[in-house]
Amino acid sequence: MKKLSWIAENIPASPIRELVPFAEAAKKRGVKIYHLNIGDPDIESPSVMIEALKTWPHQLIPYANSQGESHLINSLLGYYGKLGFGKLASADLQITLGGSEGLLWTISSICEPGDEILTFEPFYTNYMSFALRAGAKLVPIETTIETGFHSPKASVIEKKITERTKAILVCNPSNPTGAVYPKVEMDMLLGIAKKHGLYIIADEVYREFAYDGHQPYSVLNYLTDYPEGIILVDSLSKRYSLCGARLGVIVSLNKKLMQAFLRYGQARLSAGSLDQYVAGQLDKVSDAYFQKLIKEYDRRRQVLVKGLRKIPGVVCSEPEGAFYIMAKLPVKDSKKFAQWLLTDFSDDNETVMVAPAAGFYATKGLGVDEVRIAYVLNIKALERAVVILARALEIYPKN
Numbered sequence: 332m333k334k335l336s337w338i339a340e341n342i343p344a345s346p347i348r349e350l351v352p353f354a355e356a357a358k359k360r361g362v363k364i365y366h367l368n369i370g371d372p373d374i375e376s377p378s379v380m381i382e383a384l385k386t387w388p389h390q391l392i393p394y395a396n397s398q399g400e401s402h403l404i405n406s407l408l409g410y411y412g413k414l415g416f417g418k419l420a421s422a423d424l425q426i427t428l429g430g431s432e433g434l435l436w437t438i439s440s441i442c443e444p445g446d447e448i449l450t451f452e453p454f455y456t457n458y459m460s461f462a463l464r465a466g467a468k469l470v471p472i473e474t475t476i477e478t479g480f481h482s483p484k485a486s487v488i489e490k491k492i493t494e495r496t497k498a499i500l501v502c503n504p505s506n507p508t509g510a511v512y513p514k515v516e517m518d519m520l521l522g523i524a525k526k527h528g529l530y531i532i533a534d535e536v537y538r539e540f541a542y543d544g545h546q547p548y549s550v551l552n553y554l555t556d557y558p559e560g561i562i563l564v565d566s567l568s569k570r571y572s573l574c575g576a577r578l579g580v581i582v583s584l585n586k587k588l589m590q591a592f593l594r595y596g597q598a599r600l601s602a603g604s605l606d607q608y609v610a611g612q613l614d615k616v617s618d619a620y621f622q623k624l625i626k627e628y629d630r631r632r633q634v635l636v637k638g639l640r641k642i643p644g645v646v647c648s649e650p651e652g653a654f655y656i657m658a659k660l661p662v663k664d665s666k667k668f669a670q671w672l673l674t675d676f677s678d679d680n681e682t683v684m685v686a687p688a689a690g691f692y693a694t695k696g697l698g699v700d701e702v703r704i705a706y707v708l709n710i711k712a713l714e715r716a717v718v719i720l721a722r723a724l725e726i727y728p729k730n
């Protein structure tokens with residue numbers, strides 16, 4: 332048999348999902364698992380969306396429009412209008428299969444094999460896979476727990492720019508670090524991008540998830556200033572608990588790029604028509620829904636930070652946004668520890684599943700003693716999960 336492609340051989344497993352077989356085996360043994368490994372929200376979707384499932388007007392589920400259904404696009408224009416970006420037109424939006432497809436298309440559209448994309452490290456692990464699929468290289472800009480994972484100075488970033496650099500990819504608020512980049516930091520990135528003719532790809536799928544008065548500064552603010560260079564990748568997954576609907580949207584004023592996206596869209600025919608019908612109700616979602624949502628995540632964040640900081644040897648920064656925490660654990664290899672939690676440990680027949688953090692770094696050796704914890708469980712479950720983690724660390728063999 333002929334060999335598989337280089338990409339097939341090298342695409343990395345997701346550290347968020349690669350321990351799933353061990354989790355399945357633990358469940359078969361009757362062990363209850365608290366999932367801290369994945370950002371799949373447990374909060375109910377807005378009721379107007381669930382109700383819409385009952386009013387689907389067709390007797391079949393047909394293909395949808397390749398750009399996206401006009402009802403959903405109009406609802407999204409209303410959503411961005413409410414945020415203060417009312418000048419967008421429907422041609423500036425392309426519906427995608429989640430932010431994932433948006434990122435993949437964006438990187439594939441701007442990179443030739445060997446081109447480079449700068450991004451803050453640690454980063455959302457699948458960026459690596461998306462870049463690899465396009466033959467592009469992700470170039471990490473190191474950030475640290477000590478500075479709350481905020482951006483280093485412009486000169487540090489500029490040192491990483493080569494002839495092959497095409498874009499700066501920024502996740503705001505950040506998964507996995509919880510950093511929220513305000514106007515000053517985004518202005519700095521814009522300055523660098525303009526000076527070197529780079530695109531800014533902004534992944535703003537966690538836009539609403541910001542706490543303690545932190546406000547992510549959207550790249551949509553730069554559309555007039557840098558119309559060809561700004562690409563927003565957005566998603567409905569987190570904000571409306573619609574992860575399984577697989578819907579996202581790319582926003583850009585770069586006409587050539589948007590035309591390319593439409594052709595990508597035509598090649599994969601369409602996003603789901605039923606999903607878009609449901610998500611199209613987003614114009615009816617009240618502000619109260621978001622207020623309640625953010626309040627709940629904020630409470631969880633506080634419970635988790637407080638609980639983790641009480642565990643001897645655990646270090647974590649206080650996330651400003653999204654719903655993840657990067658935590659340093661008193662272990663040598665967090666991947667082995669995460670696996671051990673599923674294979675060898677349980678407390679009262681319960682355990683926790685965490686995401687080993689090395690996969691969120693491109694730099695070898697970084698993140699090996701860290702895990703990413705998602706706070707998508709209710710408070711009671713989170714409190715119990717922290718107790719389990721503490722007990723596990725107490726007895727985990729040190730060597």
Ligand SMILES: Cc1ncc(COP(=O)(O)O)c(C=O)c1O
Nearest residue numbers: 429430431455506536566568579
């Ligand atoms: C930072 C970030 N970007 C993009 C995505 C992709 O999500 P989706 O494809 O569900 O929109 C995720 C999912 O967890 C994410 O955390």
